[in-house]
Amino acid sequence: MEKSSNFKSRFQKVKILRPKLLEVAKKTGTPLYLYDKEEVKKNVQTFKNAFKKEGLNINVFFATKSNYYLGILKTVVQEKEGLDVSSQRELKLAIEAGAKKIIYTGPGKAEKDFELILKHHEKITVNLESIRELKLLAKMAEAKKITMRCGVRIYTKVQSGWTKFGTPIDNLKTFFNEAKKYKSINFCGIHFHISYNKTPEKYIKTFKILAEYLKKNFTESERKNFEYIDMGGGFYPQPFEGIYPWNPEEDSMEVPSEKEIMETKIGKRYIPIKVDPVEKFAKEIVKIYKKEILPLLPNVSLYAEPGRYICHSAMHMLFKIIDIKNPKLGITDGSNNMIGWERYQFFHYVPLFNLSQFDQKNEIPFITYGSLCTPDDIWGYYIYSKTTPKEGDIIVMPFQGAYTYTFAQNFIKEIPPVYDL
Numbered sequence: 001m002e003k004s005s006n007f008k009s010r011f012q013k014v015k016i017l018r019p020k021l022l023e024v025a026k027k028t029g030t031p032l033y034l035y036d037k038e039e040v041k042k043n044v045q046t047f048k049n050a051f052k053k054e055g056l057n058i059n060v061f062f063a064t065k066s067n068y069y070l071g072i073l074k075t076v077v078q079e080k081e082g083l084d085v086s087s088q089r090e091l092k093l094a095i096e097a098g099a100k101k102i103i104y105t106g107p108g109k110a111e112k113d114f115e116l117i118l119k120h121h122e123k124i125t126v127n128l129e130s131i132r133e134l135k136l137l138a139k140m141a142e143a144k145k146i147t148m149r150c151g152v153r154i155y156t157k158v159q160s161g162w163t164k165f166g167t168p169i170d171n172l173k174t175f176f177n178e179a180k181k182y183k184s185i186n187f188c189g190i191h192f193h194i195s196y197n198k199t200p201e202k203y204i205k206t207f208k209i210l211a212e213y214l215k216k217n218f219t220e221s222e223r224k225n226f227e228y229i230d231m232g233g234g235f236y237p238q239p240f241e242g243i244y245p246w247n248p249e250e251d252s253m254e255v256p257s258e259k260e261i262m263e264t265k266i267g268k269r270y271i272p273i274k275v276d277p278v279e280k281f282a283k284e285i286v287k288i289y290k291k292e293i294l295p296l297l298p299n300v301s302l303y304a305e306p307g308r309y310i311c312h313s314a315m316h317m318l319f320k321i322i323d324i325k326n327p328k329l330g331i332t333d334g335s336n337n338m339i340g341w342e343r344y345q346f347f348h349y350v351p352l353f354n355l356s357q358f359d360q361k362n363e364i365p366f367i368t369y370g371s372l373c374t375p376d377d378i379w380g381y382y383i384y385s386k387t388t389p390k391e392g393d394i395i396v397m398p399f400q401g402a403y404t405y406t407f408a409q410n411f412i413k414e415i416p417p418v419y420d421l
């Protein structure tokens with residue numbers, strides 16, 4: 001099948017990495033996650049530069065939930081960017097990584113969360129979710145004579161289905177008025193988030209709704225209080241995955257028969273996922289931001305919390321074929337507990353490469369199972385391999401850093417270690 005230029009450059013990178021990966025597998029053993037620091041640096045800079053080109057300095061807060069590996073967090077901090085955290089656990093990791101700029105986001109914050117937040121208050125901005133949170137934090141901050149920098153998460157009709165988060169935009173003014181009552185709260189930000197954006201459309205719509213609301217409900221001097229707009233994450237990177245043609249809506253756990261797969265009666269192995277380049281996101285977002293938001297909120301900076309975009313290509317998974325059950329079916333030492341769900345079995349196709357019998361032109365039907373004691377543990381139905389894979393062959397599933405390591409489970413097997421490339 002015709003491969004996009006994105007696929008081509010990634011195939012090239014696998015080829016370059018191959019000798020190193022074979023060496024790592026030999027010396028360290030498998031299974032492993034491989035951390036690729038250069039990819040994080042590249043993704044942070046590409047994201048920043050896309051906005052810079054449009055004349056805007058975007059403040060990046062990497063969403064820790066997408067991959068909490070300390071190496072990634074440290075690399076983002078080295079790149080002088082911030083971290084977005086959603087729990088005490090993530091906040092502790094961010095502090096350990098040396099983060100100086102942290103956004104704390106997430107529903108249902110409790111007293112213990114605020115205790116830790118207040119301990120590190122100089123580094124943190126809190127996106128509040130409810131009046132209860134506001135009152136509790138104000139009281140706790142006052143007792144410690146601290147002024148806490150805060151904003152509020154809002155949702156509009158664009159965030160439909162995400163109503164567990166934040167407060168409806170119609171409550172923004174009430175929230176603002178309440179926050180202004182507390183000396184211990186420096187209320188200065190507005191946050192929203194939408195996931196899985198393949199085009200900039202939802203950011204643009206949200207900015208339009210927000211501008212309309214601000215114009216109607218806030219005076220000019222009130223609007224001067226705002227210091228940041230945090231548009232969350234959701235920037236879908238150019239993917240190295242496709243959707244299985246037998247599950248185009250990604251809504252079922254159906255798999256065709258082994259026979260159909262083996263005889264490649266499916267035709268297409270995957271349906272590509274189409275995503276606008278980040279440069280288009282930046283162009284459209286900056287355009288609306290400068291036109292609609294900045295004239296109303298002259299003191300704001302723009303924040304973003306990209307997760308997937310920064311870490312998607314920064315981890316690869318390395319494993320070894322342990323058993324060949326038949327010429328079309330093998331079992332690896334690495335298993336789907338490394339990713340926590342049946343992603344590659346039911347939903348997403350990702351190319352698998354046999355590094356021991358390397359051939360990037362020959363993709364053959366071959367079911368690569370993991371070795372969990374459950375049938376639902378499949379890496380994929382096809383593999384790039386010169387001939388039928390053999391016992392001891394080293395396999396890589398590359399560019400799988402987003403929501404894999406974070407979702408890993410001690411289900412039957414241990415979570416494997418990470419090796420820094």
Ligand SMILES: Cc1ncc(COP(=O)(O)O)c(C=O)c1O
Pocket residue numbers: 063065066084105193195196232233234235305306307308309
């Ligand atoms: C508040 C918030 N910010 C950022 C992110 C990161 O999103 P993504 O990884 O899609 O960029 C999420 C993910 O759900 C989120 O809930």
